[in-house]
Amino acid sequence: MADKSSSNAYWKANVRMIQLFLVIWFVVSFGFGIILRPILMGISVGGTDLGFWFAQQGSILVFLVLIFVYAWRMNGLDKEHGVEE
Numbered sequence: 001m002a003d004k005s006s007s008n009a010y011w012k013a014n015v016r017m018i019q020l021f022l023v024i025w026f027v028v029s030f031g032f033g034i035i036l037r038p039i040l041m042g043i044s045v046g047g048t049d050l051g052f053w054f055a056q057q058g059s060i061l062v063f064l065v066l067i068f069v070y071a072w073r074m075n076g077l078d079k080e081h082g083v084e085e
Helices: 002-035 050-081
Strands: none
Touching (some): 002 050
């Protein structure tokens, strides 16, 4: 029975982490790139406004960072629950 509760805790932590990262990615890509773009137009980055930059490059860079953070956190979660490779 302890094995099943450990497995449930592992997947619950994994799903919670995925949900958090998806919310971050949504806010950066859709929020900053589309919804908040008029507010971010006054800030210039590399000759263009910040909202356009987030829509074109920022969301991709944040996504790449989230991939590496997810892999790092999953390694820690695997060790914590004894399922590391």
